[in-house]
Amino acid sequence: MPALRVAFGRALPYPWRVTNRDHPIRGRGAWLNPSNRFDRLIYEPAAEEGPDGDEELRPSTEFFRDNAQSIINFNDSPDVNFDAGINPYRGCEHGCAYCYARPTHEYLGFSAGLDFETKIVVKEHAPVLLREALLSPRWKPQVLGLSGNTDPYQPVERKLKLTRGCLEVLAAFRNPVGVITKNHLVTRDIDLLSELARHQAATVMVSITTLDAELARRMEPRTSAPHRRLDAIRRLSKAGIPVGLLMAPVIPGLNDHEIPAVVQAAADAGIQRAGHILVRLPHAVSDLFESWVRTHYPLRADKVLHRIRETREGRLNDSNFGTRMKGKGIYADQIHQMFRIACLRSGLDHRFMPALSTAAFRRVDERQPELF
DSSP: OOOOEEEBSBOOOOSOOOOOOOSOOTTOSOOOOOOOTTOSOOOOOOGGGSOOTHHHHSOOOEEEEEOOSOOEEEOOOTTSSOSEEEOSEESOTTOOTTOTTGGGGGGGTOOSSHHHHHEEEEOTTHHHHHHHHHHSTTOOOOOEEEOSSSOTTSTTHHHHOHHHHHHHHHHHHTOOEEEEESOGGGGGGHHHHHHHHTTTOEEEEEEOOOSOHHHHHHHSTTSOOHHHHHHHHHHHHHTTOOEEEEEEEEOTTTTGGGHHHHHHHHHHHTOSEEEEEEOOOOTTHHHHHHHHHHHHOTTTHHHHHHHHHHHTTTSSOOOOTTTTTTOOSHHHHHHHHHHHHHHHHTTGGGOOOOOOOOTTOOOOOTTSOOOO
């Protein structure tokens, strides 16, 4: 396992913070580090104080150890279809420009911008904590969402294998899990997901926002390319694992016109259901996304931002339960209707994703020898 720097609740101090870059950084979704909304004091370095050369242009990713005491998080949001979830990582190297999870990094003393994708907090004891939680008599078997905040298959998972460790625990206990990812690496764990699927205890939703490789490279710089995500769907489906499409987010004026093509491509690859989420830009994400779209698509920027506001009652974000993932107004309704028709035309109305079941759940304590 690579060496991890230690963080206790807040970030370790580092000597300077880029706050006003005016051009993209190759391989990163953000090049700004806006001030943390919880900080009272903000240090703005003079230009000559920053490091010179490539280190500034292409910052490396740092990893921090999270000494978490628990791994299962609970939520009461009516917009999310599971009540409990696991996130082995905080922050995400995928660097998606629109990511709604970016502001959660501010609770750690980091920025929602470049920090979110270059300073990753690792819950290295996640599998152990999960086993302890499922062994507890207080645990009532229920579906666990694997993701929900950051992608469980971001690049460092290839080395650390924390997501795989959690799946090994879930497979042993036969506790149902719903995985959400936009990384082809999920296919590495087909063996565990297949075992869970045998007990109706696993589903995977693969997120595909566009079939345009160039748009994906700019918008989601360290994710798997669109054709690789379609390949992941094919492999999961062939292995008998219930798999679906999550087109998240749909960004009005940028990728909404691709809805029919994305749904059809995913249906051809073997999905059993499809869902979508309208883009949401909470807190610092709204400024970060506006900077991103004006830089990469200057001729379309005003149209994109105007249409997002059309779906958010004149704002770039709506944080209210019930509408934050759907939007309001005529344009939002048109997007939902387009998606519904695309699903009908792709034959998805005749395919069904089986409901996850806790019937096969069992408590497995490796410390106790088997009687038979």
